[in-house]
Amino acid sequence: MIRKRLLGFAFASADLLLELDGEGATVFGMGSGPAAGLSAESFCGAALSSRIDPISIDKLDDVLKSLRPGARTAPVELLFLAGEGRMRRATARFFLLPDLAPNISCSITWEGPAFALHDPEAAPALTPEAFLRRAREVMAPPAQPRDLAVAFVDVEGLAAAQAMGEAGERLNARVEAALQAASVGGATAGKLGPERFALVRDRDDDVDIAGEMNEIGRSEGFELTARAAESDLTAGGESLSALRALRVAVEGCLKEGGAAPELSFTAALSRTLNDAHAFQAMVRDRRFDLHYQPIVDLKTGAVHHFEALARFKGSASPANAIRMAEEMALIDSFDVAVAEKALSRLRQQGAGLLKFAVNVSGASLADDRYVQALLRMTSGRPEERRRLIVEVTESAALSDVEAANRRLGALRAAGIKVCIDDFGAGAASYDYLRRLSVDTVKIDGSFVQGLEADPKARTLIGHLVELCRSLKVETIAEMIETQGAADILREIGVDQGQGWLFGKAEAEPRTHLAANEPVARRMGAVASWG
Numbered sequence: 070m071i072r073k074r075l076l077g078f079a080f081a082s083a084d085l086l087l088e089l090d091g092e093g094a095t096v097f098g099m100g101s102g103p104a105a106g107l108s109a110e111s112f113c114g115a116a117l118s119s120r121i122d123p124i125s126i127d128k129l130d131d132v133l134k135s136l137r138p139g140a141r142t143a144p145v146e147l148l149f150l151a152g153e154g155r156m157r158r159a160t161a162r163f164f165l166l167p168d169l170a171p172n173i174s175c176s177i178t179w180e181g182p183a184f185a186l187h188d189p190e191a192a193p194a195l196t197p198e199a200f201l202r203r204a205r206e207v208m209a210p211p212a213q214p215r216d217l218a219v220a221f222v223d224v225e226g227l228a229a230a231q232a233m234g235e236a237g238e239r240l241n242a243r244v245e246a247a248l249q250a251a252s253v254g255g256a257t258a259g260k261l262g263p264e265r266f267a268l269v270r271d272r273d274d275d276v277d278i279a280g281e282m283n284e285i286g287r288s289e290g291f292e293l294t295a296r297a298a299e300s301d302l303t304a305g306g307e308s309l310s311a312l313r314a315l316r317v318a319v320e321g322c323l324k325e326g327g328a329a330p331e332l333s334f335t336a337a338l339s340r341t342l343n344d345a346h347a348f349q350a351m352v353r354d355r356r357f358d359l360h361y362q363p364i365v366d367l368k369t370g371a372v373h374h375f376e377a378l379a380r381f382k383g384s385a386s387p388a389n390a391i392r393m394a395e396e397m398a399l400i401d402s403f404d405v406a407v408a409e410k411a412l413s414r415l416r417q418q419g420a421g422l423l424k425f426a427v428n429v430s431g432a433s434l435a436d437d438r439y440v441q442a443l444l445r446m447t448s449g450r451p452e453e454r455r456r457l458i459v460e461v462t463e464s465a466a467l468s469d470v471e472a473a474n475r476r477l478g479a480l481r482a483a484g485i486k487v488c489i490d491d492f493g494a495g496a497a498s499y500d501y502l503r504r505l506s507v508d509t510v511k512i513d514g515s516f517v518q519g520l521e522a523d524p525k526a527r528t529l530i531g532h533l534v535e536l537c538r539s540l541k542v543e544t545i546a547e548m549i550e551t552q553g554a555a556d557i558l559r560e561i562g563v564d565q566g567q568g569w570l571f572g573k574a575e576a577e578p579r580t581h582l583a584a585n586e587p588v589a590r591r592m593g594a595v596a597s598w599g
Contacts, residue, residue, distance in 0.1 A: 083162070083176035085109055091171055093117055093133065100177075106152030107179075117175065122148035122156060122256075136173065138165050143469045146180075148256070200259020200267055216272040218299040221265065222248065224282050225294040228263040240289040244282060251278055270299070345397045348390055352403045357381050359410050360574035361425070364545060364567040367559040374424035374458065375578045376567065377411040379403075391430070401433040405442045408457075412446055414578075415453055423578055426458040426488065434461070434473040444483055454484035460511065461501075462490045470504045478506055488545070493533070502540070510537055512563070514548025521553045527561065534562045 085100035087109070094116050098109030118126050125147045132142050141164035151157040158180040166174055224244060230237040248258040248266050251274070258268035279295040286293030351357060361375040379387045394400040404427075411425045433439040447453045459480060467473045477487045488509040492498050493516055502510060512530060520526050530546070537544050546558045549568030558566060572579065 083178045085112075085177040085179075087112055087117065087175040087177065088169065089117055089173045089175060096172065107149060107157060120150055122150060132163055133173065136163055136165060138170060140165060141471060196259060200257065200261075217253065218270050218272045220268050220270045220278060220297055220299045221261075222268070222278055222282065222295060222297045224264050224266070225296075226264075226286065226292055230286075230289075230291045230293075231263075236289060237291075240286065240291055243285050243289065247281055247285060248278070251276055251281070272299075341393065341397075344390070344393055345399060348394055348397075348399055348403075351381070352399070352406050355406060355410065357387075357406075357410075358576065359407065359414065360576055361414075361578035362567060362574035363572045363579065364426070364565050365571050367546075367555060367563055367566045372580050373565050374426055376426045376428075376460070376574075377407065377414075378428075378574045379407055380574075395430055395432050398432070400430045401436075401439055404429045404433045404439055408443050409446060411457075412453060415456060422580070424456040424458070425578075426460050428460045428462055428490065430462055431467040431473070434476055435468055437476060440476040440479055443480065443485070447483070447485075451484055458486040458488055458509065460488045460490040461505075461507075467501070470501070474505050481506060481508070493529075502536075502542070507542060509543045509545060509564075511545040511547055511567075514546075514568075517546050517548050517554060517558070517568075518550075520557055521551065527557060530558070530563065531561045538562065 083100065085098065085107075087095050088097035090096050095112040095114065098112045100109050112120060118129055121129060128145060129147065132145050136142060142162055144160045144162055147159055147161050149157045149159055160178045160180055162176045164174050164176075165171075227241060227244060230240050245258070245260070245266075248268055249256060251270065252258040252268035253271060258266060261267050279297040282295035283293050286295075358380045359377045360380050361377055363372045364374050364376060365371060366373045379391075381387050381390065391400065391403070394403055408427050408429075411427050414420065415423060415425060429439060443457075443459075447457070459477070461467075461473075461477070481487055486508040487506070488511055489498070489501050489505065489507050490511045491513045492502070492510040494513040501507075510533075512533065516526050516530055520530070534544055543564045544562075545565040545567060546563045547567045549555050549558065549566045549570045551570060555566055555570055
């Protein structure tokens with residue numbers, strides 16, 4: 070039995086491995102903790118939920134309820150109680166080893182130093198990212214519905230005080246700790262600027278935050294002028310869309326600034342929700358078009374396939390709308406609509422040789438709906454499936470790579486090819502290549518631009534091509550704008566290319582390129598998949 074546990078520990082690659090019984094109590098522990106209060110021995114006999122901050126309990130319950138035999142969860146951030154009023158952040162994974170079932174294995178990796186939320190000398194740095202993450206955790210279901218507000222606090226004089234050495238640093242630490250203490254869960258405050266903060270509060274909390282900031286300043290020998298204003302944000306029930314819009318709205322405040330952040334937040338929140346409703350209507354009525362950009366075989370110059378790119382009415386770029394749709398959990402219906410339009414074009418008379426790539430957000434692979442819809446739309450049409458490739462974009466990270474791989478595997482088993490888009494642009498690229506079964510990777514254009522003058526980029530792409538070739542994965546380079554870059558990429562061994570050199574996206578797929586273009590672009594044939 071101990072050997073099986075050791076294998077689990079090696080598999081987890083973590084600092085600490087725990088084994089939980091069916092009631093969530095720790096029955097076995099091994100590994101190292103950062104302090105005596107977090108040692109493996111200290112966990113044994115206690116419920117794991119008793120060792121974490123209350124703000125993390127709902128998250129833990131959700132993960133344990135969703136765990137299935139043979140499955141491993143995505144990383145989840147938990148806040149552990151480290152004793153003496155201190156906390157320690159950690160990344161945890163839960164998995165079921167068949168030989169240990171029904172017990173659950175939990176791997177823990179410690180993140181950063183211990184801290185005390187209300188200790189000015191140990192308070193963690195406040196960032197907009199931390200504020201947004203913690204705020205969404207506090208407000209999102211399954212948390213109990215509660216009346217909440219986003220408070221914006223300007224503390225004039227704080228930036229000048231910080232320039233005055235140790236006394237100013239102590240003042241800043243006290244201000245940040247006090248704001249954290251006043252926030253919901255003691256961890257939902259963030260610093261939006263040198264003298265501007267935001268925090269999530271209960272609406273019935275009547276603490277005078279501005280007065281408290283001014284008093285802290287006087288006690289440290291500084292004159293501060295604080296101002297606080299709130300904007301309502303009710304959590305639960307029908308306002309779930311508002312919670313999803315929180316990040317978009319606060320990011321709008323960060324960009325717009327201004328003297329009245331609560332007003333810009335309210336405006337940004339309203340604008341985001343209006344945009345979301347408009348996006349839903351556009352998808353429902355299919356009020357968007359697809360344009361088709363050629364992707365060519367770099368060895369022959371033949372058109373290999375086309376990427377189907379969404380174009381919205383008017384001149385607005387779809388990028389911002391798609392990003393908003395991912396944040397608002399609206400992207401899956403759009404991805405299905407794009408596939409539907411692409412298939413409709415494939416079914417037109419004379420389209421027998423056309424092959425299309427359609428984009429799918431990582432968020433759309435969080436459940437089975439997208440894959441089921443695509444398989445249903447192509448049911449009984451194996452020839453259509455062979456003419457499709459699904460490009461998985463990194464704009465929204467895959468929350469569960471193993472589950473996504475199973476869904477993509479269902480597409481590949483049906484004859485639909487899979488590509489990782491924007492490869493190299495995100496931190497997860499190589500992890501995706503390792504853990505997803507795919508046919509192709511598309512090298513991000515940032516590596517291709519300036520390739521002719523950048524030998525490092527050539528070396529990087531060359532190594533990537535060798536890696537992909539060893540994995541029997543084809544490569545596409547995007548944003549090719551010069552014949553010189555195309556020649557280099559062909560010499561390196563990149564299989565296919567995309568970019569303005571070969572053609573822009575057009576309303577109709579153009580398989581025969583203009584006669585006055587370079588020879589490598591004139592052949593006009595449509596190649597097969599392989």
